[in-house]
Amino acid sequence: xxxxxxxxxxxxxxxxxxxDDLDLVIGDNAFVTLLGPSGCGKTTTLRMIAGLETPTxxxxxxGDQVVFDSALGINVPANKRKVGFLFQNYALWPNMTVYQNxxxxxxxxxEPRKLTKQEIDDTVHRVAQVVKITAFxxxxxxxxxxxxxxxxxxxxxxxxxxxxxFMDEPLSNLDAKLRLEMRYELQRLHVETGSTFxxxxxxxxEAMTLATQICxxxxxxxxxxxxxxxxxxxxxxxxxxxxxGNPSINFIEAKGKQRPDGGVELTxxxxxxxxxxxNQPLDLxxxxxxxxxxxxxxxxxxxxxxxxxxxxxxxxKDETFRYxxxxxxxxxxxxxxxxxxxxxxxxxxxRPEFIDIVAGGALEGEIYGAMxxxxxxxxxxxxxxxxxxxxxxxxxxxxxxxxxxxxxxGDNILLFDRRSGRCITAGSLEC
Numbered sequence: 001x002x003x004x005x006x007x008x009x010x011x012x013x014x015x016x017x018x019x020d021d022l023d024l025v026i027g028d029n030a031f032v033t034l035l036g037p038s039g040c041g042k043t044t045t046l047r048m049i050a051g052l053e054t055p056t057x058x059x060x061x062x063g064d065q066v067v068f069d070s071a072l073g074i075n076v077p078a079n080k081r082k083v084g085f086l087f088q089n090y091a092l093w094p095n096m097t098v099y100q101n102x103x104x105x106x107x108x109x110x111e112p113r114k115l116t117k118q119e120i121d122d123t124v125h126r127v128a129q130v131v132k133i134t135a136f137x138x139x140x141x142x143x144x145x146x147x148x149x150x151x152x153x154x155x156x157x158x159x160x161x162x163x164x165x166f167m168d169e170p171l172s173n174l175d176a177k178l179r180l181e182m183r184y185e186l187q188r189l190h191v192e193t194g195s196t197f198x199x200x201x202x203x204x205x206e207a208m209t210l211a212t213q214i215c216x217x218x219x220x221x222x223x224x225x226x227x228x229x230x231x232x233x234x235x236x237x238x239x240x241x242x243x244x245g246n247p248s249i250n251f252i253e254a255k256g257k258q259r260p261d262g263g264v265e266l267t268x269x270x271x272x273x274x275x276x277x278x279n280q281p282l283d284l285x286x287x288x289x290x291x292x293x294x295x296x297x298x299x300x301x302x303x304x305x306x307x308x309x310x311x312x313x314x315x316x317k318d319e320t321f322r323y324x325x326x327x328x329x330x331x332x333x334x335x336x337x338x339x340x341x342x343x344x345x346x347x348x349x350x351r352p353e354f355i356d357i358v359a360g361g362a363l364e365g366e367i368y369g370a371m372x373x374x375x376x377x378x379x380x381x382x383x384x385x386x387x388x389x390x391x392x393x394x395x396x397x398x399x400x401x402x403x404x405x406x407x408x409x410g411d412n413i414l415l416f417d418r419r420s421g422r423c424i425t426a427g428s429l430e431c
Contacts, residue, residue: 002062003026003062004062004196007023007060008021008022008023008059009057009060010056015314017314020041020220020221020314022220022222023222024225027196030196032198032214034215035214035243036202036216036218036223037218037243040217041217041219042200043168046166050078050081050083052078055068062082062083082163084157084160084162085168086154087153090149094141095140098138098139099138102155106120127156127159130158130192131152131158131185133151133152133155146174146178150182164198165193165198167197169200172203179206183206186210204245204246205246214228214244216243220316223240224236232244234426237420238321238347238423242324247352247378250389251324252348252386253345254267254346254348255267257344262277262281264277266346268348268431269363269384269386273431274429274430274431276348280425284343285343291417291419295420327386329385343419346415346417348414348429354408354409354412355390355391356406357390357392361406362405362406362430363405363408363431365404366381366382367381367399367400367402368381368387369400370397372395372396375393376391377394377396377397388406407431411427411428412426
């Protein structure tokens with residue numbers, strides 16, 4: 001199956017940039033999810049690769065064929081790109097049986113030649129067997145469950161043997177249990193067909209469980225393109241850390257300096273003292289110097305781009321992500337003035353699984369909320385005016401208001417630069 005390459009792809013409507021200078025390589029036989037909040041540009045990206053939307057500028061290559069190039073005036077139509085598209089609403093013909101729905105696309109193939117009735121029949125039964133719907137061939141869509149309808153739509157998309165399969169939130173109309181079952185089916189189909197899958201979703205759980213690579217987009221800009229566990233454990237910035245993970249990561253504002261031994265002395269959670277110990281050798285002043293140099297280069301690149309003919313200024317400006325600090329009494333962010341930040345202003349990112357309730361723990365708190373689900377409980381612990389979310393495995397019952405002691409464990413505690421929002425490094429925390 002072909003590699004898909006996007007080079008400097010931009011799509012804008014007037015001054016609104018839906019996709020902004022996107023570079024992306026989707027490897028052969030990959031399962032890539034385009035992930036991000038509503039309106040981030042993920043569906044627009046998918047539609048541009050498929051040929052359903054025309055980019056403003058850039059170049060798209062599928063295999064060894066250039067399907068779009070704004071500079072050369074190339075724009076291969078969607079029906080010539082040999083790709084399949086699976087829609088959110090299934091788009092099945094209600095007046096056709098399952099067999100007829102699957103065969104419909106095959107009967108319209110004219111290149112390199114029309115298929116015979118026997119070839120169509122063989123193909124329909126082959127793909128029906130792959131998605132396990134051979135028992136429903138004579139039924140109409142109205143006589144099928146949501147999951148069965150989705151399998152018919154998948155079979156119809158697979159029948160012409162597309163080189164790439166595009167899916168735009170295909171499971172969003174299903175209930176939670178059926179959605180989980182269909183995830184397993186899609187994983188199996190990816191392995192059995194050997195096709196390249198490109199999957200759009202706003203559900204980070206779907207992205208984590210299905211993909212070989214996650215492409216996380218915000219405001220039309222690529223934030224990170226990595227394997228799911230890399231995105232989870234080593235996010236590039238505050239936005240990625242916040243968007244991926246359920247329950248969400250705990251952000252803790254910190255202020256401090258690096259010691260000669262490499263540790264970073266911090267003040268957190270109001271007046272608590274802590275030391276962050278990086279996993280790898282860290283020269284924090286040198287990191288900040290590199291950050292300033294990168295920012296200067298970005299400013300110069302933007303000035304150079306603005307001087308080019310046809311440049312249009314972006315209305316939807318890119319800003320540093322405004323993270324949320326969970327407190328007992330929430331503050332009204334729009335009314336707050338932006339603080340003057342220095343290199344001493346940092347942010348810790350602590351995943352809920354690293355909050356441990358232990359006798360004699362370094363931090364004293366109380367149970368503010370508890371949600372048992374059987375094999376685990378999601379809890380909120382109040383520490384001063386702050387709330388920390390934790391996950392406790394097992395069937396322990398917690399009483400709201402009870403006093404507990406907690407430790408922040410593990411060596412995957414994340415240290416972020418508050419000014420730029422970028423991740424500096426990972427390490428452990430001693431309170």
